[in-house]
Amino acid sequence: MGRAVLVIFCSLFFTLTPFNQAYSTMLEDKNQWQSFTDQYRWLIEDGKFDLAERMLHRRLPHMEQYIKTLKTEEQTVWRDLLTVLLQDEGTPTEKDVSRFQMMVNVSTAPDPIVEAGTFVQDLKGALENPFASNVKIESQWEVIAPMLDAYYEKEAVSEISEKIRTLSHEDTFYTREAAIEAVGQLLDAPEEIRMDALWWTAFLVGGTIVLTLFYVALQKMKANQRQSRSKRRDNS
Structure with a gap:
């Protein structure tokens, strides 16, 4: 049993050491984006479009390399929003910049799903606030909606978009309640995703430990068998 513990400890040590180094590098990449x-947005707000465009094009190769490290859904949204900035003829709108910045900040957060959920929760709070105008709510939704496609079911996001559009035309108790209900259903979805990931992680870690213990026990059994055969030969 002592050998098994030692093997597990060594395995974890040599596995986690390079992992921690890789994590530190990944964290630096996230912070730099x-x-x-932030810098890109400041340049746009100051009207320095040419400088912002040059900075964006200069970082494109490195950005493309980073995008490849993301999940497929995140890659799709990143590229879609980035394409909009590149096609705006050097003068992207504030909304386009906000959407791209939203996606970058969420996807580079320690837990993107939790981070995305905070913005959805903020939207729900605005819907529940009778003093928040439907125009402001619609604008808030238009900024976060593209990012949500990377972490939620597209059908659920589209459902909210439809409710928000209805609310923008007719702000009543019923249209707000319909939007609040749709947002609430969206907030419930990531919990299932996290639980599935938790079970898979527990299964993989537990399975690895069991296999390691089985391997050590098997080696010990073989060693005992060899010793037994050796003793029988010595006694014969």
């Missing part, structure tokens, strides 16, 4: 989007 958040800083990049």
Whole structure:
């Protein structure tokens, strides 16, 4: 049993050491993209479109390499929003920049699903606030909606878009309640995703430990068998 514990400890040590180094590098990459989007936004707000465009094009190769490390859904949204910025003829709108910055900040957060959920929760709070105008709510939704496609079912996101459009035309108790209900259903979805991931992680870790213990026990059994055969030969 002592050998089994030692083997598990060594396996975890040599596995996690390079993992921690890789994690540190990944964290630096995430922070630099958040800083990049901040600088890009400031340039756009100051009207320095040419400088912002040059900075964006200069970072494109590196950005493309980073995008490849993301999940498929995140890659799709990143590229879609980035394409909009590149096609705006050097003068992207504030909304386009906000959408891209939103996606960058959420996807580079420690837990993107939780981070995305905070913005959905903010939207729900605005819907529940009778003093929040439907125009402001619609604008808020238009900024976060593209990002949500990377972490939620598209049908659920589209459902909210439809409710928000209805609310923008007719702000009543019923249209708000319909939007609040749709947002609430969206907030419930990631919990299932996290639980599935938790069970899979527990299964993989537990399975690895069981296999390691089985391997050590098997080796010990073989060693005992060899010793037994050796003793029988010595006694014969």
